[in-house]
Amino acid sequence: MTDATTHPSGPRVAVLGAGSWGTTFAKVLADGGSHVTIWARRPELANEIAVGKRNSDYLPGINLPRTLNADWRLPAVLEGAEQVYISVPSQSLRANLADVSPHLDSHAIVVSLMKGVELGTGSRMSQVIADVLELPANRIAVASGPNLALEIAKEMPTAAVVASDDLLTAQTVAATATNPYFRSFVNTDVIGTEFGGVLKNLIALAIGIVDGVGYGENTKASILTRGLAEMSAFAAAYGAQPETMSGLAGLGDLIATSESPLSRNNRAGRLLGQGYSYSEVIASMQQTAEGLASVKPVLELARARGVLMPIVEQVGQVLDGTLAPKDLAPHLTTDDVPQGE
Structure with missing residues (x-):
């Protein structure tokens, strides 16, 4: 772990997005020894992170590494970055990438930290990155898993998975995103890893809804179990490896997101279950609950x-x-006689 007297020895990386997850992952990378600069859209937030080593809007009470830098000027953040981690709302990714493209190093690896499906196209985040930045598969990776930001920011031990079509790329990113409290594993199932992160949000919404209604543990366990079956069937239909859904990016993330009050999707579901309207839930959320925007495109993909x-x-x-x-x-269940468990 780096401190004020330790010069970072790892790669130079940029993190785009200064919400709770982007800031937390920047901390993970800095604590792993990387030179990290985080992009914050608002100059005052960039200054608070760079000078005060705090992000009081999204991670109150958390001290950030002294080696972590921040800037609101995107070209300055991207300059010399060997790896670029992106944590912006999924529906604004394409617009943000248009600003990134002119300043991206020609050899940089781009890593998606997002868990959503683009409205209109049904594209996964790595597909949007490949499309807009015109990158080959060996320069794209995705990271997913049980990632409740505040717990990780408090350095509670956890694990994640980094996936890329190119194993060496996955291993390179995983080595960068590993420190004494955060361990990254690797696979080459980008489809399963991404869809696991998307689909678990939808099941977490369902868990939150029945929790808000006041139903008990039997109901939630039933939804959790049958929800995993839906996730697995969907992912397999799109070419994912079946075992991915039983790993960190599937079951692991599903448990954390469905059961924790720290989960934005669980909270959004609970508000819906308590009778708040969709617009009221959106207005009450400080950050995006990605599951809300992903329901429609996922259902379109499922029907297809x-x-x-x-x-x-x-x-x-x-x-x-x-x-x-x-x-x-x-x-x-459907109106048909349910099969299996």
């Missing part, structure tokens, strides 16, 4: 491959106002 996702369908109906939150739980 003939994948049945009854729980996610019910969540969509709650968001549309066509299903009362209290009626979500009885609709755990």
